Amino acid sequence: MTTLVTGGAGYIGSHTAKELARRGRKVVVLDNLSTGHRDFVRWGAFEEGDLADSVFLDRVFEKHGIDEVVHFAGFIAVGESVEKPDIYYRNNVSHTFTLLDAMVRHGVERIVFSSSASVYGEPETERLAEEHPLNPISPYAWSKRIIEQVLADYGTAYGLRSVSLRYFNAAGADPDAEVGERHRPETHLIPLVLEAAAGRRDCIKVFGTDYPTPDGTCLRDYIHVADLADAHVRALDHLADGRPSDVFNLGNGNGFSVREIIEVVREVTGLDVPVQEAPRRAGDTPALVSSPEKAGRVLGWHPQFEDVRSVVASAWNWHRRDWA
Numbered sequence: 569m570t571t572l573v574t575g576g577a578g579y580i581g582s583h584t585a586k587e588l589a590r591r592g593r594k595v596v597v598l599d600n601l602s603t604g605h606r607d608f609v610r611w612g613a614f615e616e617g618d619l620a621d622s623v624f625l626d627r628v629f630e631k632h633g634i635d636e637v638v639h640f641a642g643f644i645a646v647g648e649s650v651e652k653p654d655i656y657y658r659n660n661v662s663h664t665f666t667l668l669d670a671m672v673r674h675g676v677e678r679i680v681f682s683s684s685a686s687v688y689g690e691p692e693t694e695r696l697a698e699e700h701p702l703n704p705i706s707p708y709a710w711s712k713r714i715i716e717q718v719l720a721d722y723g724t725a726y727g728l729r730s731v732s733l734r735y736f737n738a739a740g741a742d743p744d745a746e747v748g749e750r751h752r753p754e755t756h757l758i759p760l761v762l763e764a765a766a767g768r769r770d771c772i773k774v775f776g777t778d779y780p781t782p783d784g785t786c787l788r789d790y791i792h793v794a795d796l797a798d799a800h801v802r803a804l805d806h807l808a809d810g811r812p813s814d815v816f817n818l819g820n821g822n823g824f825s826v827r828e829i830i831e832v833v834r835e836v837t838g839l840d841v842p843v844q845e846a847p848r849r850a851g852d853t854p855a856l857v858s859s860p861e862k863a864g865r866v867l868g869w870h871p872q873f874e875d876v877r878s879v880v881a882s883a884w885n886w887h888r889r890d891w892a
């Protein structure tokens with residue numbers, strides 16, 4: 569089985585490429601290295617190029633005999649998407665059409681898509697299940713919502729089968745520390761707090777300390793990147809077994825506050841973390857926590873890194889190597 573991994577030089581894509589290779593699939597990474605890293609491509613063949621280039625896509629599909637696709641490629645910063653909706657819709661929506669049309673041309677019928685918990689918008693329930701209404705509030709979240717719909721429509725029209733995976737906060741690094749999280753600029757909490765602990769930034773800013781949560785700071789659901797990688801392989805197997813298109817949350821079902829994460833970083837690193845309290849940021853919801861039961865029931869997926877300490881410890885282990 570040959571799997572095309574778009575965005576496989578990025579954070580979640582590289583971990584998934586490793587897991588796919590470990591479970592015996594042939595991996596082909598397609599990435600334009602706009603935010604990805606050449607040294608993250610260690611499992612499988614590498615095709616450097618852009619999703620927007622249909623001639624390049626035709627060449628890749630023909631050369632490697634692609635059977636299935638995992639589609640990570642895209643831009644990921646919610647705030648930036650508000651400032652530059654054009655580049656987000658173009659890269660995340662238009663260029664996905666180019667990929668889907670190439671799949672149709674080459675008779676490839678199975679795709680797993682990186683969606684996001686941001687499609688839910690403002691939570692109406694304490695934990696978010698897949699049936700929660702979809703109310704995206706940023707161009708980034710809209711780009712995910714739109715592609716979920718496009719996949720359903722391509723299913724009806726062209727027989728494409730898809731699994732959309734709505735990740736909560738991806739975190740942690742490969743337990744062997746062969747690959748990890750390296751976003752530039754970094755916007756995710758755990759690597760930012762680790763940078764503050766290591767003295768690579770002055771402090772960690774805590775935006776909002778008066779939310780209606782136990783300690784006043786925002787609650788998020790952190791899911792280990794190795795658990796995400798495992799879910800992608802299960803989703804591909806689900807489609808390869810002839811099962812229908814579906815949508816799943818990927819989270820661990822527990823919320824951790826910003827203050828709790830800072831405390832865990834202090835424990836794991838043994839270092840002090842300078843903190844600066846700041847006003848709330850526009851668009852931040854007090855709590856975003858998944859109900860991940862459906863993925864357990866249908867895909868047999870159960871997160872292995874439920875303890876947030878193990879998530880932070882794997883990230884710390886990787887960052888120390890990467891910084892060195």
Ligand SMILES: NC(=O)c1ccc[n+]([C@@H]2O[C@H](COP(=O)([O-])OP(=O)(O)OC[C@H]3O[C@@H](n4cnc5c(N)ncnc54)[C@H](O)[C@@H]3O)[C@@H](O)[C@H]2O)c1
Nearest residue numbers: 575577578579580599600601602603604619641642682738
């Ligand atoms: N990191 C998270 O917490 C999170 C949460 C929800 C959803 N997601 C989604 O998961 C996916 C992967 O996220 P990530 O954190 O690994 O991001 P990342 O930036 O590390 O990886 C994205 C990769 O896509 C590549 N890419 C972007 N546009 C491309 C194009 N036009 N052609 C070819 N390659 C292109 C980049 O070079 C990069 O390697 C994204 O679709 C993101 O929206 C991530």
